[in-house]
Amino acid sequence: MVRFALALAIAAAQGVAQTPKAGEIVGYVPDPRIPMPSPWKDPGYLQIAWIQSPNYGQRPVGSVVDTIVVHSTVIPTLEKTTEAFQRVASQVSAHFTIGKDGSIVQNVSTFDRAWHAGVSKDASGRQNLNHYSIGIELVNLNDGKDPYPEKQLQALCGIIAEMRRRFPIKQIVSHEYIAQPPGRKNDPKAFPWDRLKYFGLPIYTGENHG
Numbered sequence: 001m002v003r004f005a006l007a008l009a010i011a012a013a014q015g016v017a018q019t020p021k022a023g024e025i026v027g028y029v030p031d032p033r034i035p036m037p038s039p040w041k042d043p044g045y046l047q048i049a050w051i052q053s054p055n056y057g058q059r060p061v062g063s064v065v066d067t068i069v070v071h072s073t074v075i076p077t078l079e080k081t082t083e084a085f086q087r088v089a090s091q092v093s094a095h096f097t098i099g100k101d102g103s104i105v106q107n108v109s110t111f112d113r114a115w116h117a118g119v120s121k122d123a124s125g126r127q128n129l130n131h132y133s134i135g136i137e138l139v140n141l142n143d144g145k146d147p148y149p150e151k152q153l154q155a156l157c158g159i160i161a162e163m164r165r166r167f168p169i170k171q172i173v174s175h176e177y178i179a180q181p182p183g184r185k186n187d188p189k190a191f192p193w194d195r196l197k198y199f200g201l202p203i204y205t206g207e208n209h210g
């Protein structure tokens, strides 16, 4: 029941026919509700398991996906994070969750609205970033000490590159930066932002008191 694909085949996994032009919203795609595999097995480096979260909705008509939001889970494993996103009561999800070994779980279609940002505002003053963003969770304790291993960073860079191919991405932000009121969130703590500079996009981190 679990679909695996190479990271560079994310578009194929979601159906190339769905790829919208900038500013265009595609038709609603039924939720496949793929269950958690039991026993759990991490997909492996740059492999993707799409395990659909029930916690998502449609993006508002006319919204353009232009922002990458980077998070850390606090939850210690890919399995436990996926479990949390499977629970309706949690009311949270992300588009992708990346394990420490570079394993990827897709939780929500990128064409749908995942529930990761909460009350939020970006540098331009635009609110409700869930409308406009791709949410990517990194498995990390968010204690400022837990490292982000190389394979995890490579998987993140692969996803961002793929999202830029699909959407007019114009900025990368930390959850900490967009969370309102400032200080409500501090993830991803101690993330090495220099690793994302080569994309040539503005990167917003720290607290946004603007």
Ligand SMILES: [Zn+2]
Pocket (backbone or CB within 6 Å): 070, 071, 072, 116, 175, 185, 187
């Ligand atoms: Zn977060």
